[in-house]
Amino acid sequence: MDKKIFVLAALTLFTSLSVFAQNCPQGTPSCVSLDQIDYITDPPFKTIYWKKSWGAIASSPDSPVIGTSTGRFSRRSAVKEAIRKCKSKGGKACELSLAYQHQCAVVLRPTKRANPHALKEMESVTVTSVSQNADTIVKALEIAAPSCHKLNKGMICDVLYLDCTKPFLIG
Numbered sequence: 001m002d003k004k005i006f007v008l009a010a011l012t013l014f015t016s017l018s019v020f021a022q023n024c025p026q027g028t029p030s031c032v033s034l035d036q037i038d039y040i041t042d043p044p045f046k047t048i049y050w051k052k053s054w055g056a057i058a059s060s061p062d063s064p065v066i067g068t069s070t071g072r073f074s075r076r077s078a079v080k081e082a083i084r085k086c087k088s089k090g091g092k093a094c095e096l097s098l099a100y101q102h103q104c105a106v107v108l109r110p111t112k113r114a115n116p117h118a119l120k121e122m123e124s125v126t127v128t129s130v131s132q133n134a135d136t137i138v139k140a141l142e143i144a145a146p147s148c149h150k151l152n153k154g155m156i157c158d159v160l161y162l163d164c165t166k167p168f169l170i171g
Contacts, residue, residue, distance in 0.1 A: 053072060056075075056098065061095075070165050103140075109148070
């Protein structure tokens with residue numbers, strides 16, 4: 001009988017202690033289990049990440065000027081800056097030609113250094129500049145050069161602008 005009372009007393013004692021630990025008020029250090037102590041003392045860490053940026057190109061059909069922007073955190077900001085720069089250079093009807101994020105962009109425009117057959121046509125034909133974006137400048141040029149050549153009836157196209165948006169380290 002003494003053995004049963006001893007076992008019953010031991011069970012009652014240990015059961016009540018675990019229940020007591022669960023009812024401790026929040027923030028009481030004596031109630032924290034040992035495996036949670038490390039989590040409380042570790043300071044919070046800052047998250048470091050790369051933020052992609054935007055670029056934009058604006059042009060005006062009434063003049064040969066372009067406005068560009070790069071390294072902006074929003075598309076809207078990049079577009080507004082490009083249009084503002086285009087207007088400040090004399091463009092009257094500046095509008096967005098290209099907006100790009102985390103890429104490279106090029107603008108090609110035909111020049112007077114054309115083949116002899118195209119020189120005569122150049123005076124009567126309106127020239128068209130070509131804007132193109134891609135992962136690299138080389139890829140953008142590979143896509144834009146044939147398009148510019150074809151759109152402008154064989155005229156030689158020169159690079160008017162090229163740049164890439166760069167990511168920013170935040171943190």
